[in-house]
Amino acid sequence: MKIMRVEKTLVSTNRLAELGHKGLLVVQEKVGGARQVAVDAIGCVPGDWVICVGSSAAREAAGSKEYPSDLTIVGIIDRWNGE
Template sequence: MDIYQADKTLVCTSRVPGLKQTSLRILRNKMGNKVVATDPVGVREGNWVFTASGSAARFAAGDFEVLTDLTIAGIIDNWDESAG
């Protein structure tokens, strides 16, 4: 499971029906690369999170039918990336 920092909510008016009403969040890794994940946890911008990918992402979304390949699995407490 990978580690990202939550960025803004994704604004997306046109999407496939399979994503349903899920909340979509932009995440940023420490290299600055951005990805999009479904968010069943309810994170806030700036939170450090870890994610489940692949088929686990659909399970983690709380609804196996949600067509995602990346889901936020939890918020990491007191993460200090620079301490790595």
């Protein structure tokens, strides 16, 4: 799993129905790093350092085998300094 930081919410009005109403968050491996989009299965706020699961495990972690995710937040790290 990757250690990433939540930057902000991503708004996508025109999206696949299967994405439902789950939050999509912009995450980065480090401040100023490349941005990806993760499905929030936990309830995060910007600034949180989180654990993101990828590969096929991201689907079920987002709620079901049919959920179209390849990156899902599965935990908030208690203490992380962005090292």
